[in-house]
Amino acid sequence: MMVTVLLVITYVIASGYILSFTKEEGKDERGKQILTNGYTIAYTIVVLGVLVSYIVGRFSLFSFGYKESMDLALIFIWISGIFNAGYIFYVNKKL
Secondary structure, X not given: OHHHHHHHHHHHHHHHHHHHOOOHHHHOHHHHHHHHHXXXXXXXXXXXXXXXXXXXXXXXXOOOOHHHHHHHHHHHHHHHHHHHHHHXXXXXXXX
């Protein structure tokens, strides 16, 4: 299970890194700033995913186990990582 969490975190960071440097303009100071913002967003997404899964698992009307809560966190992180990569690509394309 821990391997899956590390793979998802790596996916989020790697997707932001790759997409932010797909253009030549992304290698200047603005590109580095976009990359830094992407890292910040990615780590925020990971923390929010874990917190949301914990809160849903603890305070939900339905009973979730540890595995279901972690699956919910991984799904949230995965979807948010895709949005993060798309955002970085869009901002980089706009520059």
